[in-house]
Amino acid sequence: MEIDGNLQRPLVASATDLHHLSFDLTMDEEYDVIVLGTGLTECILSGLLSVEGKKVLHMDRNDYYGGDSASLNLTQARHCLAMNPLLYRKFRSGQEPPQELGRDRDWAVDLVPKFIIASGELTKILVHTDVTRYLEFKQIAGSFVYRDGRISKVPSTEMEAVKSPLMGLFEKRRAKKFFEFLQGWKDEDPTTHQGLNLDRDSMKTVYEKFGLEAGTQDFVGHAMALYLDDDYITKPARPTYDRIVLYTSSMARYGKSPYIYPLYGLGELPQSFARLSAIYGGTYMLDKSIDKIEVDAEGKFTGVTSNGETVKAKQVIGDPSYFGAGQEEQGGKIRVIEEGKVVRAICLLKHPIPGTDDSDSCQIIIPQNQVNRRNDIYIAMVSSTHNVCAKDLYVAIVSTVVETSTPELEIRPGLDLLGPIYDKFVEIKPLYTPTSDGRADNIFITRSYDATSHFETVVEDVQDVWRRVVGKDLVLKKRELEVQE
């Protein structure tokens, strides 16, 4: 944001001077941790570190919060991806959004399509840090899966399995038995195990035991256990069991889908954790270019130089874009490497997605086998119900892991499900991962937002970075009640 510091008094210091004065004072201090980038991962870490009593300086090169996990207005995103004022600024520089899309400020288009699993790890962090008080959530209205050319609701209980059009009569009976087995499983009671050992037997063995068809395996593994590919099948069944239980318990929590979503977009999440950090003493600076990461003779982190000034700290945490991601190597240390690409198409629609009972929001998963791919295609759709766009418009993001040199063609099966597309912004985004764990040089780099449809891997990254930065496991403690008595 820009503050107009227009002055009528020539004899007093201008607002800009004061700004610089305070900047100098802040830069002279030494911090425990400097955090670079205000994406969700960095903001959760910043908030938790400040609560822990660390002195945190948090900077971002952009003039808005969220980095790659921001929600942009149409102008910003057009520029960024080229769509709403923020959206149109991200993707289509200089182009004004069409009048019929309504006011720019009504838009908050997510750059990363993810939903929050109701009983998942992010929810636990939201509740334990009390940032829920800054946020309002709504359910995602439906969870769908693609099979044999059409989409159907994902069944999540044996009752729903019996009614689901996804399966034929005999398959339904088998699926019912499979779901009953999962629901009845008790670690301590061998009579519920039906001769299976979740820690030793592969998921393949479990599927075979119940005789499930390949198509049923597709929706169980991909639409419920939410695996992106089929690698899980040959591995022990326990993690898959855990994921299915997470899905079904999340589904049971609010009823329509296992997912919830914050009003005004996912960009609210990093903002609320940033406020948490600030309330616990964290210092925030947006719109600061980061010139250099400073290291000593042994390569250990010493500070960060921004606009010619160096600020010192013991440790630095940041997203890959602050550590050479996407740049030509300049003889320096290679700190991040590309491990793949995702393609994301943000589509504006003037209608709900066909076949979803006019849901105001939904997730649709196209399991890889259904379209002869190695990775699933995801569709995440939200609408004005979630205060992310003008009335009667819908925002659907179709995404997948890139497998070929023509990524736009790869998401075609997803685009085809949407009906007429009013406007579309396609982005191909490399995924970066750090080359070292940071313990040797005190430089801790987070991972890019992956192709999964939820935030569980983001929280895993938070826990992992925390362990390396703080030296112990992240234990969530309920904050003291802060309402004044």
Add this chain to the structure above:
Amino acid sequence: MAEAASGSQDKSVQVKLVLLGEAAVGKSSVVLRFVSNEFQANKEPTIGAAFLTQKCRLEDRILRYEIWDTAGQERFHSLAPMYYRNAQAAVVVYDVTKATSLEKAKSWVKELQRQANPNIVIALAGNKVDLVQPSASSSGSSSSPDSEDEADDATATPGETPGSPGEPESLRQVPREEAQAYAQEAGLLFFETSAKTGEGIVEVFTEIAKKIPIEHILAASRNNSGRPGAGGRSNAREENVNLQDDQAKAKDACNC
């Protein structure tokens, strides 16, 4: 807003109020005086306060203010859009002994007009008026001009302290008439306040309460308009999910 929308036991209407203003003008102190009727010289940073709540009774209705402090995020222009979102009231504070703080206040007013709900009620408060009143400071202990500086911000530097305590009127850099004229022109409520003595503080919040379009807020929550940014965090509340439904609800403070 939960109470307002659901019309449960507590008939109060919740109003989000945001504080703005240059560093060290006494934003936190103004709120502390209003909420707890306290004043702390050289107050510690507002650690851990997401927001404070205080009820305000007004004839037949009760407003429940949810007061958001900047948590220092205003210093480097890093306030998040979330801060302004659905705020129904704002108190923009300046320091009567510091001319630049009024200029900063004006720029915050512009920012509010750009970012916030168009119906937002804005009050301009010229704080630290005790420093410019010859006989107001009754005891020697309160004569230090920087006693009211907010500690929630590292920019409360020594050396910014103007003038000498011996000549109170000479400390004033913002004439009341000038600020009042600006407030009138910009359509703001106007007060001079002292968080230290309590002067004018309650008035700020009661006058805001009178101007808040409560019927509009209630209607918006009933109509479930679904328009983003329209009058409060109220639309379709009943469809919202409560993540803490299996936890004890935070107990709200109210010492009316």
